[in-house]
Amino acid sequence: MSGTSLTDNLNAAHAAPVEGPSVPVLMADLGRRARKAARRVALASPEEKNAALNAMAASIRAHAGTILAANAEDLAEARAKGQTPAFIDRLTLDSERLEGIAAAVESIAGLPDPVGRVLASFERPNGLLIERVATPLGVIGVIFESRPNVTADAGALCLKAGNAAILRTGSESFRTSQAIADAMGEGLRQAGLPADAVALVPTRDRAAVGAMLSGLEGNLDVIVPRGGKSLVARVQEEARVPVFAHLEGICHVFVHERADLDMARRIVLNAKMRRTGICGSAETLLVDRACAATHLKPLVSMLLDAGCAVRGDEAVQAVDPRVTPATEEDWRTEYLDAIISARVVDGLEEAVAHIEAFGSHHTDSIVTDDAAAAERFMAEVDSAVVLHNASTQFADGGEFGFGAEIGIATGRMHARGPVGVEQLTSFKYRVRGSGQTRP
Amino acid sequence: MSGTSLTDNLNAAHAAPVEGPSVPVLMADLGRRARKAARRVALASPEEKNAALNAMAASIRAHAGTILAANAEDLAEARAKGQTPAFIDRLTLDSERLEGIAAAVESIAGLPDPVGRVLASFERPNGLLIERVATPLGVIGVIFESRPNVTADAGALCLKAGNAAILRTGSESFRTSQAIADAMGEGLRQAGLPADAVALVPTRDRAAVGAMLSGLEGNLDVIVPRGGKSLVARVQEEARVPVFAHLEGICHVFVHERADLDMARRIVLNAKMRRTGICGSAETLLVDRACAATHLKPLVSMLLDAGCAVRGDEAVQAVDPRVTPATEEDWRTEYLDAIISARVVDGLEEAVAHIEAFGSHHTDSIVTDDAAAAERFMAEVDSAVVLHNASTQFADGGEFGFGAEIGIATGRMHARGPVGVEQLTSFKYRVRGSGQTRP
Numbered sequence: 085m086s087g088t089s090l091t092d093n094l095n096a097a098h099a100a101p102v103e104g105p106s107v108p109v110l111m112a113d114l115g116r117r118a119r120k121a122a123r124r125v126a127l128a129s130p131e132e133k134n135a136a137l138n139a140m141a142a143s144i145r146a147h148a149g150t151i152l153a154a155n156a157e158d159l160a161e162a163r164a165k166g167q168t169p170a171f172i173d174r175l176t177l178d179s180e181r182l183e184g185i186a187a188a189v190e191s192i193a194g195l196p197d198p199v200g201r202v203l204a205s206f207e208r209p210n211g212l213l214i215e216r217v218a219t220p221l222g223v224i225g226v227i228f229e230s231r232p233n234v235t236a237d238a239g240a241l242c243l244k245a246g247n248a249a250i251l252r253t254g255s256e257s258f259r260t261s262q263a264i265a266d267a268m269g270e271g272l273r274q275a276g277l278p279a280d281a282v283a284l285v286p287t288r289d290r291a292a293v294g295a296m297l298s299g300l301e302g303n304l305d306v307i308v309p310r311g312g313k314s315l316v317a318r319v320q321e322e323a324r325v326p327v328f329a330h331l332e333g334i335c336h337v338f339v340h341e342r343a344d345l346d347m348a349r350r351i352v353l354n355a356k357m358r359r360t361g362i363c364g365s366a367e368t369l370l371v372d373r374a375c376a377a378t379h380l381k382p383l384v385s386m387l388l389d390a391g392c393a394v395r396g397d398e399a400v401q402a403v404d405p406r407v408t409p410a411t412e413e414d415w416r417t418e419y420l421d422a423i424i425s426a427r428v429v430d431g432l433e434e435a436v437a438h439i440e441a442f443g444s445h446h447t448d449s450i451v452t453d454d455a456a457a458a459e460r461f462m463a464e465v466d467s468a469v470v471l472h473n474a475s476t477q478f479a480d481g482g483e484f485g486f487g488a489e490i491g492i493a494t495g496r497m498h499a500r501g502p503v504g505v506e507q508l509t510s511f512k513y514r515v516r517g518s519g520q521t522r523p
Numbered sequence: 524m525s526g527t528s529l530t531d532n533l534n535a536a537h538a539a540p541v542e543g544p545s546v547p548v549l550m551a552d553l554g555r556r557a558r559k560a561a562r563r564v565a566l567a568s569p570e571e572k573n574a575a576l577n578a579m580a581a582s583i584r585a586h587a588g589t590i591l592a593a594n595a596e597d598l599a600e601a602r603a604k605g606q607t608p609a610f611i612d613r614l615t616l617d618s619e620r621l622e623g624i625a626a627a628v629e630s631i632a633g634l635p636d637p638v639g640r641v642l643a644s645f646e647r648p649n650g651l652l653i654e655r656v657a658t659p660l661g662v663i664g665v666i667f668e669s670r671p672n673v674t675a676d677a678g679a680l681c682l683k684a685g686n687a688a689i690l691r692t693g694s695e696s697f698r699t700s701q702a703i704a705d706a707m708g709e710g711l712r713q714a715g716l717p718a719d720a721v722a723l724v725p726t727r728d729r730a731a732v733g734a735m736l737s738g739l740e741g742n743l744d745v746i747v748p749r750g751g752k753s754l755v756a757r758v759q760e761e762a763r764v765p766v767f768a769h770l771e772g773i774c775h776v777f778v779h780e781r782a783d784l785d786m787a788r789r790i791v792l793n794a795k796m797r798r799t800g801i802c803g804s805a806e807t808l809l810v811d812r813a814c815a816a817t818h819l820k821p822l823v824s825m826l827l828d829a830g831c832a833v834r835g836d837e838a839v840q841a842v843d844p845r846v847t848p849a850t851e852e853d854w855r856t857e858y859l860d861a862i863i864s865a866r867v868v869d870g871l872e873e874a875v876a877h878i879e880a881f882g883s884h885h886t887d888s889i890v891t892d893d894a895a896a897a898e899r900f901m902a903e904v905d906s907a908v909v910l911h912n913a914s915t916q917f918a919d920g921g922e923f924g925f926g927a928e929i930g931i932a933t934g935r936m937h938a939r940g941p942v943g944v945e946q947l948t949s950f951k952y953r954v955r956g957s958g959q960t961r962p
């Protein structure tokens with residue numbers, strides 16, 4: 085691979101490289117090699133996969149010098165381009181962060197193996213024994229922004245579930261991701277598995293993304309985009325293969341008339357303010373009119389006192405002069421910041437209708453001591469995660485006990501909510517007979 | 524709806540009707556109404572759905588006269604167009620066939636309700652109780668050829684799983700399907716559910732299919748094409764929403780060196796000849812070189828004697844003069860007829876490689892008394908259904924005990940193999956807390 089010829093075209097959307105294979109040829113070849121590797125790792129035993137994951141972690145540690153040197157080059161380029169301090173911080177690796185990356189790969193080795201699980205089994209009257217058994221999905225494409233740790237996390241999760249991964253990193257962490265991927269490939273080879281099972285797209289040319297979205301001639305089974313809304317929207321719009329993603333998390337907390345005020349305080353504050361930049365943070369507070377007289381002002385003033393801007397309807401504006409008016413646009417907005425929209429609703433029905441109209445089917449919570457109201461809310465709200473008396477910030481694969489997640493999905497197909505190794509599997513039917521023929 | 528203006532354009536791919544709403548406007552409205560109906564039926568109790576299904580069956584019986592009169596009109600038009608006798612037969616309803624359609628709807632009422640099943644549940648160390656619960660998928664589009672029974676079967680299966688259905692019938696059964704759909708709508712209303720939950724596309728204009736493939740502005744969640752290869756290929760190529768389908772069933776029977784010859788005879792004959800026109804019928808026979816001396820000639824001669832043409836490699840040609848030479852194209856061909864391709868392979872490994880190279884990931888069977896070989900075959904063959912010592916013709920939702928199927932899927936996402944009511948559901952996470960906030 086001629087690195088210079090391909091990586092010089094950083095901002096050329098579809099420019100062909102000056103030398104070496106064209107991006108479509110390069111990507112088609114990558115797809116074929118990933119498919120071949122996928123067939124091999126699909127049949128790897130749990131022990132083989134775990135040995136490979138541990139070897140990958142060891143190799144990342146052994147190549148710390150190379151990885152940190154590559155990272156220094158990426159950082160120099162990013163600084164020269166005037167990237168923000170927050171961006172530089174996310175891109176920066178040091179020994180401690182690299183150890184964290186290696187340890188995360190090892191922890192994925194420690195998860196239960198999701199392949200081969202018998203998901204259902206039944207015997208037919210004719211004696212046929214039918215089992216539905218978990219199998220790998222195949223080849224998983226991950227398109228992510230410049231966060232070096234995702235290279236290792238995503239590759240390790242895909243491998244654990246018996247899949248090959250094709251990883252497309254953001255341009256600014258290309259050298260770092262390549263060094264990490266090289267180290268992982270060495271670990272795979274040491275464990276007797278093909279290095280192509282975790283493949284980094286070996287060019288920064290953006291045409292590579294287009295090739296992935298078109299499905300690599302049938303050699304890509306699903307795409308997981310990890311990044312901002314514009315990346316996810318483009319992938320959802322253009323991909324010719326299934327996508328596991330959420331476009332945004334417009335999460336609600338509904339404080340029902342029978343909510344305990346102290347519990348509502350803790351949950352609302354945590355749901356909004358624990359971390360404002362994650363998809364599970366609350367963006368809208370709905371307060372039941374039946375408890376507004378007692379609950380609304382304490383909740384709104386608490387948020388304002390904690391440094392959160394509140395944009396409210398007239399009832400919310402009336403309880404604190406610091407509240408600014410909410411427009412309809414606010415109900416549709418994922419702030420990812422210390423801002424919340426708030427309104428008073430006429431009971432559970434209007435709360436559900438508001439969430440249906442403005443939510444993003446991600447994560448929504450009801451606070452109430454009324455078990456029947458909670459069950460109705462959790463049945464009627466059509467979101468990946470619905471909670472009763474708990475913070476929306478629990479929408480996370482780690483918090484669900486999945487060990488790690490490759491993302492959170494809001495579609496209704498295959499994977500929904502946190503996507504862990506179980507959701508990176510498909511299934512087949514295994515039928516055992518003794519000579520049965522169909523009448 | 525102005526029937527004449529829309530249905531006069533039978534062969535105009537994208538012609539706008541002379542009067543009434545345009546097809547895009549019509550279809551967008553249909554999608555919105557289906558989404559609204561889907562929200563209602565998603566929350567219907569098992570009893571409500573079953574009452575509706577029974578009312579639909581009763582209404583089909585009550586409107587037998589109208590339905591058979593509509594069918595007579597469809598038949599007259601089909602005959603005038605010179606359709607084949609086989610086509611006319613599939614299109615024809617009589618009292619007995621209509622009773623079969625009504626009884627099938629009732630039998631779907633008798634299936635276990637797939638919605639609300641707890642698919643997994645776990646408690647986290649912080650006390651959160653997390654359940655993965657089956658939910659309806661939403662709005663399911665079914666595009667099928669002119670078989671009147673599919674209208675009722677597909678609508679009933681979708682409703683059982685809490686979904687709304689948008690049904691697009693082949694042009695030639697339009698009047699019959701409309702009469703059946705009208706009767707089902709009346710049954711739904713009698714049971715207090717919206718008639719829009721089972722909606723027939725109310726135009727024969729082909730532009731309606733294009734609107735469905737584009738997803739009806741987000742109001743269509745999945746498409747199930749039922750019909751010939753060209754229909755399925757178009758849907759797979761153009762759909763902007765997930766598709767449950769199989770393009771073809773190139774199914775194999777591999778007779779392993781340790782196969783019992785009598786069992787192999789029964790299975791091969793049944794797999795090929797029980798019904799040659801279904802997707803689970805075998806199209807290729809693979810015989811292990813290690814048993815070819817004893818097994819090949821009996822199997823090949825048996826097929827030939829049963830009226831099956833055999834296209835074979837040189838080894839197969841050598842055992843019977845009636846065998847004609849197979850070309851590489853034969854290994855890729857779904858005959859759906861009394862024709863089989865046959866070759867000798869060097870053991871299990873070459874059998875698996877042949878299936879990987881030429882199969883369609885549908886259904887494949889090994890005949891052997893060697894349990895280890897069977898396990899290896901079932902692990903390595905990447906098909907929706909893999910069988911040991913049983914006929915490939917068991918690839919069927921009814922044979923699997925699903926009660927009924929809306930189709931068979933060969934994709935790896937969400938549904939694979941026979942698609943019954945369970946596969947017409949999604950899931951959500953229901954989380955119950957007692958005030959937990961995330962640290």
